[in-house]
Every structure is written in structure tokens, then in C-alpha cells.
Amino acid sequence: MKNTIPWKSAIDINTTRNLFSLNNESLPYEIELYICSCGEQKRIIKKAKQELEKYKCSECGNEVFYDAAYYLTHYEWYKTAEKDSFYDLLQENLKIDIKYDADKNDLSFLLNLQIPNAINYYSHDVEYCDKAILTMSVDKSTDRSEELMVQFDLEYLLEDYFFYDICPSQSEITERHPLLAFFKKQMLDFLIKHPLCDDLESVKYDCKSINDILFFLPYPHLKEYAFLTWQEPFLLPDDKPLTIRKALKYVLNYRKEKSLKKAVFQNYAWQISTTKKYYFAYAYCVCKYISDVNIATRMAAFTFNGLNMELRHDSGEEKLFTYLVQNNYTQKQIERLMRDFSKDYADTYFIILHMLSQFEDDMIQEIEKVKPKCYELHDAIVRYHGLAVAKKNFHINFKYSDWQLRGCVKKEPYSIQLPQNGRELYEWSQTLQNCLSGYAELIKNKRTTVYGFFKDGILQIAVEINNNQIVEANSKYNQQLSSEDTELISAWFDENVVQKRDMETSLL
Numbered sequence: 001m002k003n004t005i006p007w008k009s010a011i012d013i014n015t016t017r018n019l020f021s022l023n024n025e026s027l028p029y030e031i032e033l034y035i036c037s038c039g040e041q042k043r044i045i046k047k048a049k050q051e052l053e054k055y056k057c058s059e060c061g062n063e064v065f066y067d068a069a070y071y072l073t074h075y076e077w078y079k080t081a082e083k084d085s086f087y088d089l090l091q092e093n094l095k096i097d098i099k100y101d102a103d104k105n106d107l108s109f110l111l112n113l114q115i116p117n118a119i120n121y122y123s124h125d126v127e128y129c130d131k132a133i134l135t136m137s138v139d140k141s142t143d144r145s146e147e148l149m150v151q152f153d154l155e156y157l158l159e160d161y162f163f164y165d166i167c168p169s170q171s172e173i174t175e176r177h178p179l180l181a182f183f184k185k186q187m188l189d190f191l192i193k194h195p196l197c198d199d200l201e202s203v204k205y206d207c208k209s210i211n212d213i214l215f216f217l218p219y220p221h222l223k224e225y226a227f228l229t230w231q232e233p234f235l236l237p238d239d240k241p242l243t244i245r246k247a248l249k250y251v252l253n254y255r256k257e258k259s260l261k262k263a264v265f266q267n268y269a270w271q272i273s274t275t276k277k278y279y280f281a282y283a284y285c286v287c288k289y290i291s292d293v294n295i296a297t298r299m300a301a302f303t304f305n306g307l308n309m310e311l312r313h314d315s316g317e318e319k320l321f322t323y324l325v326q327n328n329y330t331q332k333q334i335e336r337l338m339r340d341f342s343k344d345y346a347d348t349y350f351i352i353l354h355m356l357s358q359f360e361d362d363m364i365q366e367i368e369k370v371k372p373k374c375y376e377l378h379d380a381i382v383r384y385h386g387l388a389v390a391k392k393n394f395h396i397n398f399k400y401s402d403w404q405l406r407g408c409v410k411k412e413p414y415s416i417q418l419p420q421n422g423r424e425l426y427e428w429s430q431t432l433q434n435c436l437s438g439y440a441e442l443i444k445n446k447r448t449t450v451y452g453f454f455k456d457g458i459l460q461i462a463v464e465i466n467n468n469q470i471v472e473a474n475s476k477y478n479q480q481l482s483s484e485d486t487e488l489i490s491a492w493f494d495e496n497v498v499q500k501r502d503m504e505t506s507l508l
Helices: 019-023 068-073 085-093 170-176 177-194 193-201 210-215 224-228 244-252 258-275 283-291 294-302 314-326 331-344 346-356 361-366 374-388 422-432 436-444 482-499
Strands: 005-013 029-035 041-047 094-101 108-121 125-139 144-148 413-417 449-455 459-465 470-475
Touching: 005 108, 005 331, 005 436, 029 108, 068 125, 068 144, 068 331, 085 094, 085 108, 085 361, 094 177, 094 244, 094 436, 108 177, 108 294, 125 177, 177 210, 177 361, 193 210, 193 436, 210 224, 224 244, 244 258, 244 283, 244 294, 258 283, 258 294, 283 294, 283 314, 294 331, 314 346, 314 361, 331 346, 331 374, 346 436, 361 374, 422 436, 422 449, 422 459, 470 482
Parallel strands: none
Antiparallel strands: 005 029, 029 041, 094 108, 108 125, 125 144, 413 449, 449 459, 459 470
């Protein structure tokens, strides 16, 4: 094969097939092999470990050769690759190998670099070894594994993700790393044409990434690419093909009132334009449970937006409305409650949905009935959640990145700590009388971070950090902080936690 990467390799002559190998003789020699990018090869037999003068290609005069042994064995050879001339040669030399297991319906991609590692002196051929740079596999169930096999220099591209020690996702790498983007586009093109995607004829050619394909694989009944913005699509009916218009009719619960239909469609357009996501379960529940068309139309127009948007669970909406209906709240009361959540307590609403999504259906009826007030409902769910859900999280142990641990300091009069496991987080929740116990999975999955501020060994304040900003900072019973504590926490955040000094910090 022709290489555009100029290689050099020192090969023990006893590991090659040669005339002396038949006699099992061990020779004190090695072969210094040079393969130039112009195609010229040079083999020099020398004593083992002997240092030779710097080699220069007799054909083109090239003096730069890359050590094959180093690139075959060293895990971190990709360090600061963009500053290395070797990086510019990679795109021409990497190749994609594809394997398909028909029994498991599993498709694997390997991004390989061929590196010389042996010589056959009988045939005079150079033998090459595949060095895996990236491996990725996908299957029909959307199980997907991806692993970088060498140390890519991604920190400068994704520094905001390293606070959580999260390996960057496929989409982040594809969007920000040009070399990987080039080859992942080839993988995507192959995947689109593969029988694995035969059921996705109406959407696959619009897919811009492998993640897009994986979204649709378990939902071949979704016939428009715009469904990519729909959250929790497993809640949609799958017994017949769905277009966006048909899906919105399902969200309407097939109601015909024009005013309600207009409100649902406008809310859909608003969510897509502002958040690029569509949470449809709220509108579905309004249309299902609120029979008064005037109330339903007003409620369908409510918008929910807040810093805790990622906690929103569509599966929690149905359980919330089930609770409200089972406890005989009037439709007017439900409207007022949802209006208050929408206007002033959206983050509290998202937290409630997150907790409810962890409940089994039969647990909903066990939550005590309270007045239809945002925080009274929140506190009732927190109390039940602490008993019914938090205990199962006791066994969860948390692991933190160096960035997160930087926040664990002493700042008078406080000692700042991180919870180590679900049990400790539950104890914090009991001390502060709030819903911290429900954050165990979020902390475990690196979706948020909670710091505790201790004074004289007693927890006084909990501070949540998400997306490089302070989301919430409260004391017992979610009371607001004094101006002194607010200033102290802001200073601690700027000194020890924040990663980009120009990002605006807010205390809520």
C-alpha cells in the first residue's frame, strides 16, 4: 500500500521471517525500516540499539519520519495533535472498517490507521497493523457505544463539559472537531444505506448525524424529520404512521374545537422557536382532562421556561394531572395552579415532574391532598418522595471530576462539601427540608452538582450548579439567603467553580 505518512520502525530481526529463522538462531540485529511518503523504502540491518546517522530519503530528500512503535503503543500520542504536522496527514491515511453481525443486528465502525510493524523477508513485503482511533457500534434498539481509543485533544473545544468529566457526546465531537466530523459523515452515509435503516426511508436522508438516525430507529412510524424535537416520543401511539399534523391531533386528544386547536398549534410553534424542543404531554393532558373548552384553551397557551428545563419529564405530566383529577380539584383550580407555575414557578414545576416521573402509577393516590398552591403541592410530593423513592437511592455513590472538587474549600464561616452518596444526600434533604433527595440520579449522571455549606458541622445552605452557573441557592425550607451569604456564594463560585470568567452568574 502507498502511505502518505513517512514511517520509521526498528524491527527485531528475530521476529521476521528470514533464512536464519529456520535454524532457530537468535541474531543480535534489528532492521531499521523507512517508508517515505514518496513511496521509497529503505531497510538498514544494524546491531540492536545501534544509533545511526539521521536518514534522508534518496528520492525526495525528506528527513521527517514518524516512529511506528510509538504510535502503535502509546495511548496519548494524539496530545495537541492540531499543533503537530502529523495531524495534517491523518485524514488521507485513516480508513473506516465496517462489521455487521446479522444475528445481533449490530453494526460496528472502526476508524483505523495502518502502521507498519513487521517485514516478511521471504516476500519482501511490509506488514501493517490497524491502530484503532475510534470505535462505534449501533443496533436496532439504539444501544450505542462509542470510544476514542487515543487521547484526542478535545479540552479546548469542549472545556465547558469537562466540569462534569463527561466524555463528549458524538454530536458535540462531530460539530466541533473537523477530523472526526469528516469520517463520521462517511459513517452516517454508510448507515443511511444499510438495511438497518430500511424502515426510515421518509426521514433518513434528512438526518444530519448518527444521533439523528438513532433517534428514529426504534420509532419507524414517525414519518417526518421534525419529530427529532419531540421529547419522550415513546409516549406517542405506534400503531400507525404519524406525521406532525397527525401527532398534533393525538395531542389534542382528537378534539375539534377550533380555539383549542389553535392554542395547541401555536404553543407547539412557540416551543420549537424558543427551545428547539417540544414537550407535548402537558397539552395532551389539558385536552384529555379539562373538558371546559375555554379553560382548556387558556391553559394550552401557558408556556413554561426556566433554568431547570432539562428536569422536565413528559411522563410526569400525566401523573400530575391524574393526582389533580383524583383529588377532585376543580378545573378552575387546576387552571390557576398551572398559571402560577407558568408565570412564577416554572423551575418548581419541572422539579415536581422529575419527582413524579420516578413514581409508579399506583403511588400517585398515596400523595396527600393539599391546597392547590404551587409550594404546598411541591412540599407534599417532596415528603412522599423522600419516603418512597429516596431510600432506593441510598446505594448510589457519586464520583466527581477535579473541576467539581475544586469547589470543596473553606470560606469563612463555611466549609463547602459535596455529598458522597444517596444516603448522605437524603440526610441533607432532611436537614434542609427540601427535595434534594430526588437529585441522586441527576448527580450520578453528571447532570447537576449540589454543594453543601456547613457551619460548625451543620448544613446551612445547599447550592446547585448547572451549565456553569448557579441555578439555586437556598437554606432551610427553601428560604432565600441573606445579602451577605449571597455575596459570599457568588465570590466562592467565581474563585473556585466558574470556568469562564465572562459568563454571567445569577443567584435564584
